[in-house]
Amino acid sequence: MNFLRGVMGGQSAGPQHTEAETIQKLCDRVASSTLLDDRRNAVRALKSLSKKYRLEVGIQAMEHLIHVLQTDRADSEIIGYALDTLYNIISNDEEEEVEENSTRQSEDLGSQFTEIFIKQQENVTLLLSLLEEFDFHVRWPGVKLLTSLLKQLGPQVQQIILVSPMGVSRLMDLLADSREVIRNDGVLLLQALTRSNGAIQKIVAFENAFERLLDIITEEGNSDGGIVVEDCLILLQNLLKNNNSNQNFFKEGSYIQRMKPWFEVGDENSGWSAQKVTNLHLMLQLVRVLVSPTNPPGATSSCQKAMFQCGLLQQLCTILMATGVPADILTETINTVSEVIRGCQVNQDYFASVNAPSNPPRPAIVVLLMSMVNERQPFVLRCAVLYCFQCFLYKNQKGQGEIVSTLLPSTIDATGNSVSAGQLLCGGLFSTDSLSNWCAAVALAHALQENATQKEQLLRVQLATSIGNPPVSLLQQCTNILSQGDKINRRGSKIQTRVGLLMLLCTWLSNCPIAVTHFLHNSANVPFLTGQIAENLGEEEQLVQGLCALLLGISIYFNDNSLESYMKEKLKQLIEKRIGKENFIEKLGFISKHELYSRASQKPQPNFPSPEYMIFDHEFTKLVKELEGVITKAIYKSSEEDKKEEEVKKTLEQHDSIVTHYKNMIREQDLQLDELKQQISTLKCQNEQLQTAVTQQVSQIQQHKDQYNLLKVQLGKDNQHQASYNDGAQMNGIQPEEIGRLREEIEELKSNQELLQSQLAEKDSLIENLKSIQTSPGANEQSSVTASDRDSEQIAELKQELATLKSELNSQSLEITKLQTEKQELLQKTEAFVKSVPVPGESEAGIAAKTTDVEGRLSALLQETKELKNEIKALSEERTAIKEQLDSSNSTIAILQNERNKLEVDITDSKKEQDDLLVLLADQDQKIFSLKNKLKELGHPVEEEDELESGDQDDEDEENEDDSKDQGHIQL
């Protein structure tokens, strides 16, 4: 409690003395006490004093505290207190709140203590090793202490960390700490660590810093995140700015793609908090870091491509055209888009195609230019638009052409509905706002940059001034305004308008003799320029004088001597006489000696603190650098030298022309050679093709010949065949025999049919007979007994006969169908043959005739077969008729049987009578006998039918033989 009393007392009575004592005592305890608790309490007390008595504690306790760090590592509490105390001593952060006026002094204090602390490099290493301790009480103050050390003496501490093994890597682990406080303070530590130290930046990047930081930004909600996002973005900027290796790594790691969601801000934009604006600002700047014009060209262009491919540029353009975006974000977005498209044709083309969501949709370029020439817009925004326009035209001949073409008479929209870029530029050029004049002049100059075609095209532009006056060329109008100079009342700096116009004219005329001629053609221009240069004006006018000198110099240097009165020589004499060479050169030198000149020459972006500084354009400074020397030389050169040079030039040109002539000739001959070579190769090809075709055709012809011969032989054979079968009727090889055979068969069938018919007729008569016999039972009742027996026999016989006839009919119909199918086959064959015949006929004229012949024959045959078919049909009809007859006879037989049954009943009746009539029997015996004889006679023809059946079988055999013959023919 001693020291506490000391503290309390110290405040009232002379703190310097008492505190020093107390602190001394505490330090002694820290140093000498063997009890950890005691030491810990002492360190805690020191901590509580360290804020107020920073100097005293710092001087006396530093050494002891470091000792504690070295020896008491096991106790995280005491380490924590020691680190806190050291932090309080070294850091300036807390002090500022307490004593505002002594900030300066305290800063010194902080750096002095830092110096003392890092004098022993081991102390920093020790601190690094303590950071490996996971305990929050150690790690957190450790991070804070190291951060303030880095803030105090960055480079020295960085060097120590760099050489301590794994120093940087260990600090990177802080980003993975699950405790947000430590992670966030880790980000701040890394910010201080990476500040302007390329080597550390690379190591941090190597340790996956990009991945981790981008993850944190995503987790925190991108631009909607808090200050952590801001801190991460600043760290990313540290890692990437001016570090090509890291930029390359960033691009190769596909991290550009991960930037796209940053700019998905949506159109509602309900809230633009200050933090969000800051975050978005940093995000835009990060994009610019990757595509900065000061980066190596290859690196920038590959990043530009990646930004287009992943849709980042498109996303930025959406913000550009969105509503409700705060002005400074909009300005920075324009600047960012500018650098993303600068010198990258694909991106420039895309930008040209972007339309504002207005009605009707206007190109974004036009909308932006409207802002540029609108004096109500903020200055920085106008500068940004100018930059965007410049970047769009940078190395973009296509874009330049498009812009200039909107000024040309042929393409101007007569209806005047839509405002074109060219109209806006002209409007700006001749408005009464000097800033617009300057911006429009510079913008137009960029449309001409390194583009001789557009310089000539722009000469065609005519302007309608006032009603009644003839139109004036754009060039003329520029010089008119220039010469009127001060007479027009303008807002803003008067010099700005003239400087802008002069820069435009210088750009226009350089490297374009035709434009020079146009310029000199106006006789007022040269006197105006010489007048301006010769006058002895105030300092303010020096720049305009210099620019006039430059313009005159350009008129001399790029003069092609096409105007008699303003030849090179004459202009030079004019300078000698009116201005004096020395004076002229001195005035020319005014440009590059201007204080704003070097500023503009550093960066392409037109970035001016205020409108008065808007004097030079970056591209123009390049032009001045290029031309100053050559113009000076051209002015000093004597006329003789000039002439000599001209002669040399002429001879050179002649040589050149000869060389180019020969070159052209060689080129032409080369082309011819190539053509001829090609021709030869194609001809060779054709030749080969033709030869193969010829060989093919030869073989084909041979084949056809063979076929022809074969056919001939066959035909001969056929003819022989036909002669033997068919009385010389001209028939195709296989067909005639077939037909003959078919005919024969039909004939046979016919005869069979006839036979069957006659048999039927016989049977019919028999039945008739039987009927007649049975219908008179009364007359022959006695005979009917035996007759009925006979009848049943007869009926059985008849049935059998019918069955055989039926089977015969069946077999015949089968045969007929067989024959029909055969015929079909034959028909097909003939058809196939008909088809196959014309193929060889094509090549062989002789065969053609024969085929027609054959065709004729075939059709005849077809006719015949048709007829035969008809016959067969008729026959089959007949046969069915016969069948019907058979059926009807069958039915009569059935009736007869019925009758017979009746008769039998009758007979049994009559048998009874018979007994009665037995007497009569003897008388009638004779008669019965004769009747019996008659019945016997009737039995004869039945026996003959049996003979006929065997004859039918013979027929079938013959048919089978025919079949086999047929097959033989087909095989032929």
Add this chain to the structure above:
Amino acid sequence: MTYAYLFKYIIIGDTGVGKSCLLLQFTDKRFQPVHDLTIGVEFGARMVNIDGKQIKLQIWDTAGQESFRSITRSYYRGAAGALLVYDITRRETFNHLTSWLEDARQHSSSNMVIMLIGNKSDLESRRDVKREEGEAFAREHGLIFMETSAKTACNVEEAFINTAKEIYRKIQQGLFDVHNEANGIKIGPQQCISTSVGPSASQRNSRDVGSNSGCC
């Protein structure tokens, strides 16, 4: 461009042995005869294909000068592969290998694949270190060995790819924890890990790695 894996490499070795030239030859397929001293560390990247898998190689080319040694040490920890390069025409660069190897072993993950490279094999007439010596050193320390020429591009491709194959094999065997980025390996975006796939195939490759000493 998507990839299945991303491997981090470092190239180490004495100054002037051709580390930057090896990288340039591998990434840009060109050779720069003028020695442009590397300051600190430079970065290069290329995609290669191993067993039908796209693998992105991120390569850090370190400065060989002693004064940068402390900086380059920071790169060992996060690397999956190292190309340790010496110059076959300068024996001292071969003699320093032990010290480089010590450094590497001390600061790197134990699984880091080290490929020993004897560069400038095109300068056969000025050879100062026999091929057999390089082979022996590699055998002794468990390294893969190759002789290359950054000038003629001989074996350059193979050196980088064989190292990648060996790392891939170790992944298949489960020796690398692919989720710990401190090992210098990262799984590509939208890539599912199948550590068990085709270990036999990769083992075959590893044998190839050992025997493939190419044309030099």
